[in-house]
Amino acid sequence: QLQLQESGPGLVKPSETLSLTCTVSGGSISSSSYYWGWIRQPPGKGLEWIGSISYSGSTYYNPSLKSRLTISVDTSKNQFSLKLSSVTAADTAVYYCASLDSSGYYLLDWGQGTLVTVSS
Amino acid sequence: DIQMTQSPSSLSASVGDRVTITCRASQSIGNYLNWYQQKPGKAPKLLIYAASSLQSGVPSRFSGGGSGTDFTLTISSLHPEDFATYYCQQSYSTLPLTFGGGTKVEIK
Secondary structure, three states: OOEEEEEOOOEEOOOOOEEEEEEEEOOOOOOOOEEEEEEEEOOOOOOEEEEEEOOOOOEEEOOOOHHHEEEEEEOOOOEEEEEEOOOOHHHOEEEEEEEEEOOOOOEEEEOOOEEEEEOO | OOOEEEEOOEEEEOOOOOEEEEEEEOOOOOOOEEEEEEOOOOOOEEEEEOOOEEOOOOOOOEEEEEEOOEEEEEEOOOOHHHOOEEEEEEOOOOOOOEEOOOEEEEEO
8 A cells, every 4th residue: 555645835826836746655656557646625525636647657637727737757756746837716625646546547545635725 | 528426415324224325427437437435634535446346445335336327336334434425436538537526424
């Protein structure tokens, strides 16, 4: 079982870029068994898939966020990252990182989540 | 996008009850359907993948069924720790992966 931990600012100003990092332990981020993903949950609401990245660096973005989104991997640090630009209050949410099974695309292990608030 | 519709959105049940939650996809997704449990303030936890496969460590009172567009999650006998919100998620189309709106299981 992998352990994942999100890190990054809890408060971002409108129009700025939200940046989060997920550190993976208990396994290699280069493993072909996994993809790596970000999911968010606005307060009191349901889950929204943001995007994923494969062990080879291929990215899969939610079309609704694609124009503002970058997901990348740093294999030397066993981390992957999320950058979401031009944020608004609608981007306020708990952001989760997770591992995905590379064949079934189900979400196996999750980080604890981090609340990011967009406010001036 | 493939839309996932869960019903009911909430239900009240007692310890020991049998509970069934339904998830319907807007198009056929084969058996690419997964179920998660989320407790307040916690990350979701995978219960069932590929419609009916029980994730390791998940109690056998949880079971999943269905294929195509209609799926169910059944808890055979509700335990106190099962009161939570349950989400379905399709993984047939990865662009984007989509979730149902959730079903909150509350204590009667």
